[in-house]
Amino acid sequence: MPRTLELNRPQMGLLEKALRINWMLVLLICVPAAIGVAMLYSAAGGDLQPWASRQIIRFGIGAALMFIVALVDIRSWMRASYVIYALALVLLAGVEVLGATVMGAQRWVDLGVLQLQPSEIMKVALVMALARYFHGVTLEDMRRVTVLIPPILLILAPVGLVLRQPDLGTAALLAISGTAMLFLAGVRLWTVGLAIGGLLAAVPIAWQFLHEYQKTRILTFLDPETDPLGAGYHILQSKIALGSGGIFGKGFLQGTQSHLNFLPEKQTDFIFTMLAEEQGLVGGLGLLVLYLALIVYGIAISLRSASAFGRLLGMGVVTTFFLYVFINVAMVMGVIPVVGVPLPLISYGGSAMLTLMFGFGLLLNIHIHYDVHIGRRASLRE
């Protein structure tokens, strides 16, 4: 293993890292993003304004962020994990407090140029914090139940805060990706089962905390066609759009449901519907295949990593990405309730884009640093 020897050096040079950038992964990110721009162009009725042009700029910023994140030493990220998590949690609590007292249900912090949703940052931050935590825990330690208390708290704190906002989709995403992390970290299956059982048991309790509109959404989801002009309208129209697309679709810019505004939120949450209406089953499956390729590639990168932190973080990012895709697509097809999760790399919106690009930056980072061994306390050497 000559390469391992080589990597016993304290740090790689920037150039060396840059040469290790996985361009295949970058390509797998760029292609959906390009499709997204095309869809936003179509959503605006064949115009770069108002969405496509701004999405290009955001993707540019996101790509820059991704490369910066990729080139920072992986150990620095590991050391920063708890800090980032803590920051995200404070922001989340801050939004909750400010939002409740000042502005009603506000989910974002206005940074001038862009609005940042702390719940979006939390999606990556939680994965980072859990990867950091489990990096230092051995399989033997894992047998002790007490070891599981901190990560469960790490998961429950943001989930609770997000639920109170209320943002059902993000809460579900955080809870599931957190549970997945427990599973990946090697927690025994019955414990994971217990966690899932606990989550399910919490459902009736959580129901009490839900706002009326959220309850309506879930109830509507169970039988959407009873109230076609009321709350079931979105799901029904989305299904009509999808179904009417058929195998080959109605053609670019030709989606009647989207362009005549029967389809709600076509540039954000329901953009997959528009794609499937205009490009048909072929286009929709094509995008799913692209996503799957990205997931597979991400899993491969994770498996190759020499460090537990890298492996867990990689899988965490991949799982978060998967959850975005799954929740969104399942939602627009009427498989799960409408919860408001964007389609990664395609939906219009800044926060999710930055979160994802940050995550992909970490994935690239893991690939670049695949052979870096990290000690239990994130020291340079074992």
Added chain:
Amino acid sequence: MQKSDSGRTKLFTRRALIMGGAQALLLGGLAGRMYQLQVVDSDRYKMLAEENRINMQLLPPPRGRIYDRFGLPLAVNQLDYRLVIVPEQTHSLDETLESLQTLVSIDSHDRERIAREVKRKRSFVPITVRENLTWEEVSRVEVHAPDLPGVFIDVGQSRHYRYGGLAAHVIGYVGAVSESELKGDAVLALPGFQIGKNGVEKAFERALRGKAGSRQVEVNAYGRIIRELTRRDGQPGDDHILTIDMGLQEYASARLGGESAAAVVLDVHTGEVLAMVSVPSFDPNQFATGLSRAAWKKLIDNPRFPLTNKVIAGQYSPGSTFKIVVALAALASGELGPGFEAFCPGYLTLGNRRFHCWRKNGHGRLAMIDGLARSCDVYFYEVARRVGVDRIAAMARRFGFGEPLGLELPGERAGLVPTRDWKLATHGESWQKGETLIIGIGQGFLLSTPLQLAVMAARVANGGVAVRPTLVREIQRGGDRARAPREAFPSMALSPAHLAVVQAGMKRVTNHPRGTAFRARIEEPELAMAGKTGSVQVRRISKRERETGVIKNEDKPWEERDHALFVGYAPVGAPRYAVAVVVEHGGGGSKAAAPVARDILREVQLRDPARRGRGQSVAFRPRES
């Protein structure tokens, strides 16, 4: 450490692969769901998408216009800008109406109606807020349109009657479709659609309405039309050219002035109605734009019944004008000839009853022609007594009394021609001899419309042809013109000699110094008219009154005065026009009705295009102004 680490890596790898597999499976599940939606159920969703996108719309056809015989537009369509609101699409209906109020005036009457319609109609049905917007109001609303979702300007057509009340009873008017009329044609259900409610507008509703077209439009989720997909043009309503001469109509109307009266002018050969005046009248435009409750009440409560077309729906005793029929019935019966003479001492005694002549001192001895010219009641009591009621009734029926004449207008009344059988059947009593005498001077149970009186005059004038009145001269569809179908009128099979007697009597009425209407003669010999006066008691004259002296009409309250009647035709030599005039409570026929009839008959002859143009043909040319 190393060992546990590699164990952990293995565990991680296994679980990561399970995880990846699970994710791939879930994505596969989504793919399956897509297959179900986009392939298995696709047809159903395609249909639903088309239903969403495509709206079928009816295109109301432009209503056929109505012209007078010389092409003057009487009823036309005007562009009407309407303000409509779709409650469903507004953020708040009340707020939207509030802000609309600052742009256009909406009165409390409109607001009440809107509130009613909002309650009654479904929220996606457009409701008319105001009609007849001015350009300024339209532009004010359009400027603010972005802030007023659910508010639209709708361009429709509204009916306009150029001559207001002048021919209101002939043309009629249009109004909103009532619930009971909402049958058959889908176009009727369109908001703001109007149909004929009276007159020609009602009688020719189907032809005037035309056939609705339709179009398929693509609409967006807010119901706004994006583009037209297909269009099937309808058939515009047929234009109707009436027989009415608006100039004559206007003249006759003015001549009757503030009376409660009816006048009708017929062409004695064709039956064309050149003028049909019923006063007082009403403004049909008020009906087309919607009548206020107060205005409606005023029309209804008016004792002179402005809404009634007295020419066809007013039923009056024909009075002495009926002596024409009695004379012809007598001659046709063979009971007596034109030379039959009677002596009039001012009354006739039958049993123990006295039947008075209008002339207290009597007419002395006279024969039929003078009996007509001087309108001697006693003479006709005697004639009627000899002929009997049934033969008089038969002749009356041949002249068109007792049944509608079939004019193309709704609401034509039949009048009444009594017979022995009729009385027994309806009153359960047998006929009295005295009643026959009364019929002889056109009173008693007899009832007739002014139109029937004019038809009687026309049939005498044209030599006994059973002419029937008609109002429509031509119907135009697109560029095609079609004369209204005319049947040849049958002969009444009257003896020309008998007719000549009656004609001579009628000529003498207005052209002999002792004729009852000599003062109302036409002095130009080539225009001279023949006629017959009539005065009908509205109230029975009591015996005491007769003894103390009959109160003069001028001294009675209006509603107790006699009805004044006159029928006539002109020119005497070659009759062309017939007229009937009834002035309710006008006093004597010779004073109140004859001068009006004379002026109308003179005017119609002077207006004759053949006379005015001298060989210059007057072709029909619709005029727009």
